[in-house]
Amino acid sequence: MATMVHLRGVTKRFGTFDAVRDVSLEVGAGEFLTLLGPSGCGKTTLLRLMAGFEAPTVGTVEIGGQDVTRLPPYRRPVNQVFQSYALFPHLTVAENVGFGLRMQRVAAAEGQARVREALALVSLDGLDARRPHQLSGGQRQRVALARALVCRPKVLLLDEPLSALDAKLRRAMQLELKRLQRQLGITFVFVTHDQEEALTMSDRIAIVHEGRIEQLGTAHEIYHRPATRFAADFVGQANLLEARVLLQDEAQVRVSVTGGLELTVPRAAWPAGAMKALIAMRPEKVHVSRLANPAAAPAAAATNLFEARIEEEIFQGATDQLVIVTATGTRLSVVVANESAYGEIFHAGDHVSCALHADDLVVVPAE
């Protein structure tokens, strides 16, 4: 996969504050890369460095093999979808979408055809003559998208484009964006603080934290193998437990975690020579069943078995979140499918048995 965006050792300093610290990043052609992180982590600054709104203090930016570090935004083969959409209020939908083409002095006839095409692409046919203030939030979002795509950029930059939409519309747009990206084969760099959004859409995710890229990988890797405590905590839910080695042999490590629960971890997952580490336990990996119903016990392959009492039950629609406490006093959050119509029902105070596959435990080196 050819490299489309290449940041080399980029640092951006505002006054005495380093918004971006020595970041190197390669984005492949046709890739959907998400910069994921909390607000203020530097992800938007990274995007602005690619767009050209900021110049790096140190380092270079290449797009499509060309060094664009010193090029202004209007000379870069990229386009951006802004968080606020930034539609021109004095122009109609068609004029907004055609703006970039006019700036590039594309012939009028061709421009009109491309505008029509772009509006059809985002299912906005027939709204050409409207002004932005006459559109709904979702429609404005599509206009912003069409306005950027019509320029046929090498890279499309998206700065939290869905954050202003309601949950349902947001989910629909996520799928639509993904579809568009596949269809057009354009490189997308997408900025969000919403981990679910990142997991749904991205080919790869870069976790950005305090101006650095904390982990770069596929959604799977990020979710199942978080490399740092921050990554484990930020993406998805996790029970983060301090673990201390009790016993170890060639195949396994026996550890005691916060609260006294003992768990077995594969030897290969444990950092060599370490006596302490952090264990991240995803809530849905813990299989819970009633003591009274041993037939429903989990697969025999599970290496960690323990009993616990349900302290709290939180109904979440498709799932139930349970807070359980083990006999030793380790408190865990677990999620079970809500199969109330025909399956098990859990209540606070119930005693349950829990099974946890050793390979589902994520070990993060202690910092």
Added chain:
Amino acid sequence: MKLTRFLLPALLALFTVTNPARAGEELNLFGWSEYIPQGVLDGFTKETGIKVNFETYASNEELLSKLVAGGGSYDLIQPSDYTAEVMIRQKLLSPLDLAQLPNLKNLAPEFRHLDHDPDGRYTVPYMSGTVGIVVNTERVKTPIKGYRDVFTPAFKDRIVVLADPRELVTWAMFTEKLPINHVTPESLARVRPVVAEWVKLIKVFDSDSPKTALLNGDVDVGVVWSGEAAILWNENRKFQYILPAEGVPQFVDVLAIPATAQNKAAAHQLINYLLRPDVSRQISAAFPYTNPNAEARKLLTPEQLANPASYPPGHPKLTTFHDIGKAAADIDRLVTDLKSAR
């Protein structure tokens, strides 16, 4: 508390100006700005106990419009001669009780019976002046005798004149030897080309302070009020005052009591006070126009009397304005037209 402290005096002031009920102790004077020293009025109050409420105007027209519009009630006013003439004809003035004005005897005889009020029954001369030529002799070396010497291409854009259409047209009539108080379409047609030429040469039109342009060096000659010329002469002897050979407009500003006055007794008292030589001398010191008060002139310093703008040497022939009625509008239109044609 604070509010009332500010508001109360303001309200009282308003009350005293408009309410004639307290006329026994107050006098409402409506006079020219820059013409009556405040010290003189203070002296009057000190002597008689009569409080003087002094309002000012900048033109006869302002005086007339305020008086006829009934905006205020005034006890004593100060019109120019030709305005007083109209006011007498329109019965806007109250006849004077000459018995209450013993100081009338101080006036020079030539000011006792003026054209606008031949019997002296309505008005008392306050100050008199002329309109003439001021020359900056440092810049102008050629001799200047009359209007024709001023309005020549040599002085293009070096001239200031009064922004008064009647004056401008009158000067042109002098040069054409036309009667200045008999304005007809024919006489206006005669002077039109003259004024047209002049307007092209003039740099500044200013009635309020024509001396400014001369002092600033923006112009070298001017046709201005004698009082302005007298101040210029006091400032710097390079400013010479010349009475135009073709004819000199003279104005006499007079004191008069409106027919609507509430406190005529106090008005008479103030007129008589202003006619006192020692008081009149103070006025001359502040505003060096021609003082019609012969007794006061005796008290002036030789230097004051030597000011050629205040007391021109010899006995020049002076001409006073008379009211020309609606012809004033024709003059206004003529001058506006010529000015805007530039």
Added chain:
Amino acid sequence: MKSAPDRRTPRWRAWLLLTPMIAWLVLFVVAPTAILLVYSFCERDEVGRVVFTFSLENYRRVFDPIYLRIFARSVGYAGLTTVICILAGYPVAYCIGRAREEWRHRLLLLLMVPCWTSFLIRTYAWITILKEEGLLNGLIRLVAPTATGFDLMYTPTAVVIGLVYAYLPFMILPIYGSVEKLDGALIEAAHDLGAGPLRVFSSVIIPLTLPGIAAGTLLVFVPAVGMFAITDLMGGARVPLIGNVIQNQFLVARDWPFGAALGAVFMGLFALTYWILLRLGAREEDPA
């Protein structure tokens, strides 16, 4: 309806609250305008008293070529003043509007400070600068002793300088208002879509600040047409503008009805300008 009395109470109170404003409007706007209109159809007598007869004579005189020419010249001066105010004021307003928050107020204050002094005094200050033996020529002679200097005082140039100086803040403030409201993301979006600085300015910034320019134009053009003090003081009253003519009718020529007719026609022009600009503004401004 049951709730009718409840609803009436606030309405009654609203009227009560509006009373001072309505009284102000009637007293200082409606009544003088009505008087002006009535006078404009009257005649004058010998001493200038208004005689209440019905006559169209004054309006006939307004359309005399003399006054039309003066009118046209006044519009020309005001138009030139407006254009210069836009050209000079826009960059200032833009810089203040895009300056950092804490600087904006200081810069605005600097703009307002001169207005704390009387307008006439500031005009006299210009006379001190422009007069032949004034500061400007003094400075020129200091640098180049042989130079003749400028003869600016009492020229049309001086009038335009005075007008621009007097009205510049009234152009800057409304433009500043619309620049400040301008969303920075729109400028970035335009850059992003390939517009260089000039194109961004002409295709985005200008159209979006047009309401400010329109408001500034109104605030500058209309009073500039009627200005008379500056033409008298700095222009030497050589070339009469419509404001001088009107002032003259009231204070010198003692022809109030004619002055009123001039004023009424003048007001009609204002209303027309305002209406046109309002229409333009309504078309350009985004109501959202």
